[in-house]
Amino acid sequence: MVERCKLRKQIKKQLEVLNFQFFCVSLSPDNLCDMLKSLSARLTFRIMAVVLVMMVVIAGVVNYTVREYMLDEAKERYLGFLLENRQEIRRRLSDVYVAAENNVDDIERDIDNPDRMFDHMERIVRQNRPIVCCALLFKHDYYPSKGKVFVPCARRDSTDRLVVSRIDSTYNSYFYGEWFQNQLKADHGCWTKPYFESQLFAGDEEPRLLTTYTVPIHDHDGHPVALLCADMSLEWLRGKMVEDIRSINNHYEKGCRHQSYFFIIDKDGNYVVHPNKELMLTPFDEKVGKAMSAHRGTCKTEVDGVKSWLYYRSIKFVKWTMVIVAPEDALLANARGLYIIILLVMILGLVVIYFICRRLIKGIADPVAMQKANLEHELKIANGIQMAMLPKTLNSPSGAVDLYAALTPARDVGGDLYDFFLRDNRLFFCIGDVSGKGVPAALMMAVVRAMFRSETRRADSAAAIVDTMNRSICEESTAGYFVTMFVGILDLTTGHLDYCNAGHEQPIVTGQPLEVILNLPVGALSDWNYEGQQTQLQPGDILFLYTDGLSEAKNTAGELFGRKHVKDLATEHTTDSPQQLVELMETEVHRYVDDAEQSDDITLLAIRWQSQGGSHSSRLSSTSHLSMSASMDDIGALEPFVTQAAQQAGLDDRETKRLRLAVEEAVANVINHGQATAITLLASVEDNQLVLTVDDDGLPFDPTADSTTDFTVPADQRPPGGLGIMYLHKMTDGLDYQRVDGHNVLRIIKTIHKK
């Protein structure tokens, strides 16, 4: 009674676990999913926001750095350009200036000879390439013989020919006005503002831009009497600059709407040199002029409505300022390209991060789903272990029964079960199917099997077993699970079958369906009175049991395998061994199902009963069995049992003693070392062999394993132990050991020699 209570408690605990699992599994409906979805979306959003902010900051920094770098580089480039051009301009200016100054003394020496002046002019122009025209402007009436105005002059014409002439008429009163007087008074030479040459000289050509160096010429008394004017063309400067700038434009500012350009302004703010000829000698934008405060440097301003950088440098001597106007767009054209590439890479990175985030977060943010998957995985493993523990074959000592079972689980953990074992020369077996699938069904299956094992220890009829199981499950389970079951007890001696069918598929006995009462499934109704049935098997009868996984297997078209199909197959193969029959059914159903997914567990169990006929076994019958506790107190029962079995089997006195020694050593070993509680002995005769089966529930121990002790060594000189096992080997004709269902099953075989 106490034991029964304990069992109840155990079952209750298992069912509580079962209910909890059921609760957990049913708790994952849509609202939970939504919650997880929004959680994952929120997480993704936050991460993306942080990444986005970081990227914006990085983009800003990169933009700033690249921009600064590009501007620095442009500044370097243009200031270098300015420096180079300034040198060139200064060189040219100084050529003209030196030529003029050097000739002043020569001219002054010949001041009394007006005709010599032509020679001087001619020489100056001939010897100095940069000077396009050289003239002497004498004061009015200086040489009375030459008239009021005397201007000797030498110049190159458009064909590069040297022309010496008087150009009195071109010098109007303007030249002899205030400007002339001021220049005369100055005691040093100076440069005039640039100007376009007179149309008279230019002829059909476009007038050239010129600048003139003027030096006063003195008479012998030191009074200034004339101005030496050396003209230098600025056309070369314009040409060179346009070309240089073009090469810069092509190199750095290709395709820009506004490109850099270069000009020179004089000290009054007029354009001296400008790529646009029309703008020459026109005033320069005053506002822009003010921005250039120092004599060289960089400033940023707006020129003609275009944001531009100005690079400028003054030329001290002539008081000109060279200016490069570089539109910002043009300067940053390359930077922009670089920036766009960086930005594109960043956006790509952002997209990649987004997808990675979503994937990772989906994995992480689904803890419940993961736990569930884990749980299912673990239960599947547990289920696998459970399956592995199911007995596969029965080691029938008497050979009265041949049995084979197979369970093919579906993809999900399922709830099929079967079990069988021998007790008191009776075969207890069951097959069942827990309603539903998945985790709860698998747990339920474990519970039901444990119940079957424990109930069969005390109950003696199939109906009683089912009845007790039903009440236990109904009392403890609120999950509403039930089990269809078939429980049978087969007397191996007589072939009498006591069975109880609880809503299970009808078994087939040698091609004929076994008549069954329609009981409710176990666990459906607590006060249902299960009714058992009896039948007598004939020797050679084969009992085939299966679960609805077989009869309700569906092919790809959704058609059922069908009970009739099962029955027909069973009818056609009544002479097959249980293993053959089970394997045949498996093959057939697999062929039928083909590519369709197996939706339910398929469990098959086949049992063939053989009459325990023959002269030897008839003599053994009921006395062939001995149950004893695993204690030396009970060992006295061994000798009469073994001796009787041996004598009945026809062994002589010597062989009887030898068998007795073997069995005694085996049992003593179990008692001394096995920690067993019960030992069952069974004697049977198979062909011409007497088989004594020792079955115990102790620690696993295989006495048939090889021993390392050498028994030819005198007993006092070798390690103790192993002696009994040695006798077990020496005194018998064969040993067979199996660990079956938590039991050690040792078959001790003795050959019977006919007298």
Add this chain to the structure above:
Amino acid sequence: MFKITSSEQIGKLVFNLVGDLDNVASTEAARGFEPVFERTDCDVLIDCTELNYISSSGLRILLNIYKHTRSNHHLVTLKGLSDDVREVFVLGGFLQLFLTED
């Protein structure tokens, strides 16, 4: 059934074993052989003429007697071993420990 009786001759303890010396009988046998372990000055003669059966538990008792007696430089003699019992001694490597006489 097992029975053990003992007597003392000059310089020699004599035991007479009757029946089956198996696990059941081992306790009784051990008690019967106690005089051996109280003495250090004599040989031991075990009469096995009427010994029907012996198992390893019996052999262990005889091994202990042998060890005790030998350590005192005395001898253990087995008398009248039947073929069946002799086989058990031989297989276990016990016969060479003892003197035997018919």
